[in-house]
Amino acid sequence: MAALRAQAEEPYREAMKARYGIEAPTAFGVRMNRVQAIAKPLRRRHDLALALWDTGQYDAQMVACHIDDPKQVTPEQMDAWRATFDNxxxxxxxxxxxxxxxxxxxxxxxxxxxxxxxxxxxxxxxxxxxxxxxxxxxxxxxxxxxxxxxxxxxxxxxxxxxxxxxxxxxxxxxxxxxxxxxxxxxxxxxxxxxxxxxxxxxxxxxxxxxxxxxxxxxxxxxxxxx
Structure with missing residues (x-):
């Protein structure tokens, strides 16, 4: 979370809605390439992905999508995450x-x-x-x-x-x-x-x-x- 906050850009956060139609009030404003850079060394960290998702914070959830282990993802998890999609x-x-x-x-x-x-x-x-x-x-x-x-x-x-x-x-x-x-x-x-x-x-x-x-x-x- 500290790494995400450090990469936040207010102009990009504002552009998310205006330019890309992304309604995400919790977003810090982290560009996707930086989300991916933060996620890269954390691949296949299922427990961390679950914890990040549970924060409810937009950028953290984007990292969670990149690092989770698909072999450990259950149908119940898919339904739970899907139920929270709002953008x-x-x-x-x-x-x-x-x-x-x-x-x-x-x-x-x-x-x-x-x-x-x-x-x-x-x-x-x-x-x-x-x-x-x-x-x-x-x-x-x-x-x-x-x-x-x-x-x-x-x-x-x-x-x-x-x-x-x-x-x-x-x-x-x-x-x-x-x-x-x-x-x-x-x-x-x-x-x-x-x-x-x-x-x-x-x-x-x-x-x-x-x-x-x-x-x-x-x-x-x-x-x-x-």
């Missing part, structure tokens, strides 16, 4: 720095997608997006189930849910197997044709991202064959 940065960092490395991750995607609170539901799709980017190989089935959850949640117009759903759809469609990429494009096309405004936005935005990827790939192939 997108803590939610997303917990998901892509820690939770996606646990064997409980896909189960929590299913459970949390049924939640009603904004950050709890975002956590489901932030976790799915993280799994799509970080899991190497494996079966397609959990991600196919994830696509069904995405489609079911695509009409939720709350900002952080909407953006989480969109992130997950794009991640599956850009980072997984050819079959999953095709399935994600089918979901995006259905959403783009929806009568619901939020679903339409999700589908069209994902289709634009996929088209951009396809164009880059075609240009790269053309260059290599020239």
């Amino acid at each position: 997108w940065a803590t939610c997303d960092t917990a998901c892509f720095k820690l939770f996606d490395q646990t064997p409980h991750a896909f189960g929590k995607v299913r459970e949390w997608s049924a939640l009603n609170d904004e950050f709890g539901k975002r956590a489901a799709f932030a976790l799915l997006a993280s799994l799509a980017g970080h899991v190497k190989g494996g079966p397609d089935e959990p991600f196919l189930e994830g696509l069904a959850l995405i489609e079911a949640a695509a009409t939720d117009d709350r900002n952080f849910v909407k953006k989480g759903v969109n992130w997950a759809l794009r991640s599956v469609g850009q980072r997984r197997s050819p079959a999953l990429k095709a399935a994600a494009r089918e979901v995006a096309a259905r959403l783009a044709a929806s009568s619901d405004r939020t679903a339409r936005w999700n589908g069209k935005d994902a289709l634009r991202a996929f088209a951009k990827d396809d164009a880059k790939r075609a240009a790269k192939e053309a260059k290599s064959s020239a």
Whole structure:
């Protein structure tokens, strides 16, 4: 905690909300690269991570996400931490720095997608997006189930849910197997044709991202064959 206070910057703390939309009243204002530098020598310190999280202090919780041992993280801990999410940065960092490395991750995607609170539901799709980017190989089935959850949640117009759903759809469609990429494009096309405004936005935005990827790939192939 002393190390975090020593790295605090008031202008950065003020910018967190104004520039990045992070609502964190307890934040000291420590830049992420400094959070990571403090966390680096403390990796796999489960008890310390729990103690830091329990402070309720934003920067300490960010360190906790970086240092916890995913092998020791229980489903109960994941639920307890998720229940306290009150900003997108803590939610997303917990998901892509820690939770996606646990064997409980896909189960929590299913459970949390049924939640009603904004950050709890975002956590489901932030976790799915993280799994799509970080899991190497494996079966397609959990991600196919994830696509069904995405489609079911695509009409939720709350900002952080909407953006989480969109992130997950794009991640599956850009980072997984050819079959999953095709399935994600089918979901995006259905959403783009929806009568619901939020679903339409999700589908069209994902289709634009996929088209951009396809164009880059075609240009790269053309260059290599020239």
